[in-house]
Amino acid sequence: MSTGTETDAASTKPPEEASQSRRRRWYTSFGLQITIALIAGVGLGLLARQLGPGSDGGLNPLAATLDAIGSSYVTLLKTVVVPLILTAIIASISNLRRVRNAARLAGQTLLWFAITALISVTIGIALGAVLQPGARAESGSLETGDPSYVGSWWNFLLGLIPQNALGLQVSSWSDESGAITSNVGFNVLQVIVIAAAVGIAALRVGRRAEPFLAFTESALKVIQRVLWWIIRIAPIGTLGLIGNAVVEYGWEKISSLAWFVGAIYLGLALVLFVVYPALLRVHRLSIRQYFTGVWPAVQLAFVSRSSVGTMPLTQRVVERSLGVPREYASFAVPFGATTKMDGCAAIYPAIAAIFVAQFFGIELSLVQYLLIVVVSVVGSAATAGTTGATVMLTLTLSTLGLPLEGVGLLLAVDPILDMGRTAVNVAGQALVPTLVSAREKLLDRTLYDAPRGDGPFVDEEEAPLDDAPADGSGERPASAAAEPAGVR
Numbered sequence: 001m002s003t004g005t006e007t008d009a010a011s012t013k014p015p016e017e018a019s020q021s022r023r024r025r026w027y028t029s030f031g032l033q034i035t036i037a038l039i040a041g042v043g044l045g046l047l048a049r050q051l052g053p054g055s056d057g058g059l060n061p062l063a064a065t066l067d068a069i070g071s072s073y074v075t076l077l078k079t080v081v082v083p084l085i086l087t088a089i090i091a092s093i094s095n096l097r098r099v100r101n102a103a104r105l106a107g108q109t110l111l112w113f114a115i116t117a118l119i120s121v122t123i124g125i126a127l128g129a130v131l132q133p134g135a136r137a138e139s140g141s142l143e144t145g146d147p148s149y150v151g152s153w154w155n156f157l158l159g160l161i162p163q164n165a166l167g168l169q170v171s172s173w174s175d176e177s178g179a180i181t182s183n184v185g186f187n188v189l190q191v192i193v194i195a196a197a198v199g200i201a202a203l204r205v206g207r208r209a210e211p212f213l214a215f216t217e218s219a220l221k222v223i224q225r226v227l228w229w230i231i232r233i234a235p236i237g238t239l240g241l242i243g244n245a246v247v248e249y250g251w252e253k254i255s256s257l258a259w260f261v262g263a264i265y266l267g268l269a270l271v272l273f274v275v276y277p278a279l280l281r282v283h284r285l286s287i288r289q290y291f292t293g294v295w296p297a298v299q300l301a302f303v304s305r306s307s308v309g310t311m312p313l314t315q316r317v318v319e320r321s322l323g324v325p326r327e328y329a330s331f332a333v334p335f336g337a338t339t340k341m342d343g344c345a346a347i348y349p350a351i352a353a354i355f356v357a358q359f360f361g362i363e364l365s366l367v368q369y370l371l372i373v374v375v376s377v378v379g380s381a382a383t384a385g386t387t388g389a390t391v392m393l394t395l396t397l398s399t400l401g402l403p404l405e406g407v408g409l410l411l412a413v414d415p416i417l418d419m420g421r422t423a424v425n426v427a428g429q430a431l432v433p434t435l436v437s438a439r440e441k442l443l444d445r446t447l448y449d450a451p452r453g454d455g456p457f458v459d460e461e462e463a464p465l466d467d468a469p470a471d472g473s474g475e476r477p478a479s480a481a482a483e484p485a486g487v488r
Contacts, residue, residue: 038239041241042242045247069237070244073241080312084223085195088220091216093202094203094216117345120271120376128263128353231313238300245416268343293448315330321447323443348417368400
């Protein structure tokens, strides 16, 4: 911890030196860089739209460049997800012997996932019933269409069974010319299952597994360093992602579904800026500190539209900005990235299902409204490893007996909605571990309340993850600070 002498010395810096230090912090701020990239991306995207199509009828050079930058950055983020989850969960399970209340933490996490989902879906139902977006839609400009994938509980249960050692999934398809294209992805929930099984097995093996656990912890530190490098170029990725979004989707498609889009974003705003702050206040946590800590992850989620792709940064801010112990965060954040979706699995399916019912002139009963609540609270796990919002909507529509072709009505604006949905998802994935840690007296409040300085966390090139202050205030991260209550 910093001493009074150090504080006095810092406060007596010459005015010129202090002014230069503030200027350095101003232009090196991670959050500011992301914000500038957002603005620049919108500008470049609008310019690319004005340039029109390329000479071959495809993307013009500027649009193609923005697309390449954005997609490449998301690929980089997703590349590190599998090794990060594997090493982080195995390493954290090996530390379970230090945590007396691991089962209670898991139970509290699930409980607060359900509580926040219940609040969110209730807001969604209320907005859908009051604003009547389906009755206000311009039906002449909308076309129905069957979804490409329908969510079901059976698919969720089958998805828990790993298909291979790394949870990889390979899909192939052929185009009109007969050329075959293959895509390799991964099911995050399967990766978690694999990592948990390996970690538990290592615990049961005992001392003979110590070399393996030591290797895993070393590998985790290496992966975190690589991850830091990827995070530092997030402003470049943000510029490409938001620019490509403007080029590809624009905003003209919103007009025919203006009331629906407005209802979704109003619901998301109420959850993010009213419900979450209220829960923080109840737990006597600073609202400002939460938002300044989690905002880099929320910004990246907004432009990347991927909770899984943002997960490495989410876990990082949860540990190093919000003060959640690493042993707990390494479970809660990956699990939340697959199942905690207040935007995709609560607000959106509630309003969308009501929209479809109103559009087709179907009167929903009280039982059907209750089914929306049940599916949203307990059904988000069925979306793990898939396109969450579409799967969740089809699961909700099929449960209510509403026409599945109603999904096609909303596809035109789905990418625009997905930005806000994913941002709220990630904010909730960071909120719940913070609340649970505070309730269980595990939260490092010194780290939570520390000044953010010129970024949400310190540059690892200047301060190694395990040994240095997390924010420049002189305080050590939760895992290296004095052990909180509940940890031996």
